[in-house]
Amino acid sequence: FDVLHKHGVFDKIVALCPDVAFAKKRLISRTARYTGLTSVLEFVEGTPSTAADKFEGVNSWLAFNADPADIIAQVGAAKAAGVKNIVAVVSSDVDFGPAEAELKDSGVTYTFIRTGAIVDGKEGTNPFVCGEIATGLGADAVVTRDEAVRIAAECFMIESAGGKAFTLQNGDEKAMAYLKKLRGEGKSRQEEIMYAIAGGLGEFIEEVKEVEEKAAAKKEAEDKPKFVSTQTAEERTAEIDALILKGQEKLKARQEQEYIDAAKIELQVEFAKQKWSEGGISDSAEYEEKYLAQYVEDLKERAYFDEDGVLNFVREEDLDQMSEEELAELDAELEAEEAKEANASLAGAKDE
Structure with a gap:
């Protein structure tokens, strides 16, 4: 009755109940007399x-x-x-x-x-x-x-x-x-x-469910491997072999270019020496075209790439002063460097 009275829209409230005494005890609060409820409430038994x-x-x-x-x-x-x-x-x-x-x-x-x-x-x-x-x-x-x-x-x-x-x-x-x-x-x-x-x-439960499903889907997506290969073992082996070959070719091309660049520098020095001599070539481009290939091959005989990929030169005077044992040791070092470069190329291709 207190709840109904608080609406403030009922001028009179009639409590029709089979037991008036019980109803008064259960349904009226202690504050009823202060809220004005008792003045509008009437109990009727029935x-x-x-x-x-x-x-x-x-x-x-x-x-x-x-x-x-x-x-x-x-x-x-x-x-x-x-x-x-x-x-x-x-x-x-x-x-x-x-x-x-x-x-x-x-x-x-x-x-x-x-x-x-x-x-x-x-x-x-x-x-x-x-x-x-x-x-x-x-x-x-x-x-x-x-x-x-x-x-x-x-x-x-x-x-x-x-x-x-x-x-x-x-x-x-x-x-x-x-x-x-x-x-x-x-x-x-x-x-x-x-x-x-x-x-x-x-509606709220559906909204929560949707949010939870989206969160679960996001987590599932995050937990999945970023890439799952569908290749067969044979296809993967063929791909690795192709990458190895590609890596070797790239390394070879880079080293070849370094030989060419180094040979051109030496050619410039030699060109300057012979330019004014009798029968000398006065055009640098002509001189380079004529002797570049020769200088590159000569350079390969007396230069090598170290473990850091740096091109090192061996001077002729140094070779002349070396003993047979030292020359053999140098050859072994050059072969080791070449093998190491090949292995590095292989590893790089696998990583790629």
Whole structure:
């Protein structure tokens, strides 16, 4: 009754109940005298079937924890008396179909709520879930009494609740997460109930599911190898051989160019020496064209690439002064360097 009175739209509230003393004890809070509830609240002992005349002059009717067998009769009596707003709460199996048919096109706004077993408890101690009537409720479904009272009372003030029938039960951690989301958005208690009746929880669960699926797909993509070869072993071997050959050719071409560049430098010196001599060639391009190949071959005989890939020259005077043993040692070093260069080319090709 406190919840109904706080709406501030009812000039009079009639409590029609089979046990007035019990109803006063359970349904009136200690603050009732301070809120003005007692001045508008009237208790009448009876049931809608035995006190139908009490519907006269009433525009709204709330049937809480009603007997499912009496719903159609109560709806008919309320309709006949001119009641315009009906909210009925039933905590056991019920078919609201006949009652909805009775009110169709009657101008009466109704909300029918099928709850789980009603248990004692304060409002807000558990999240709640509004579901489809067709889906039904599990045998273990329960709802907190004060929560059910609040939701039923708010249905009078929520326009979108009109013409609806839904289930109500305490929710799980998903319902709690949804409730926290709404509160984080600054929604009022009435708005929370409105969104829940409209199926907001289901939409929220789908949104969470979509986010989780996207996160899982992203993680799966990140965990996958960046490249998965579809080659056979034979194809891979052939590819490696081709890369090795390519690496060797590139190394050979680079070294050949270095020999050519070094030979050109020596040619410039020799060109300058012979230019003014009798029979000398005065055009540098002509001299280079004539002797370059010879100088390159000569240079290859007295130069080598060390382990760092640097071209080293052996002077003729140095060779003349070497013993046979030293020359043999130099030849061995040159062969070792050539082998090392070939291996380096092979490794580079494999890496590539």
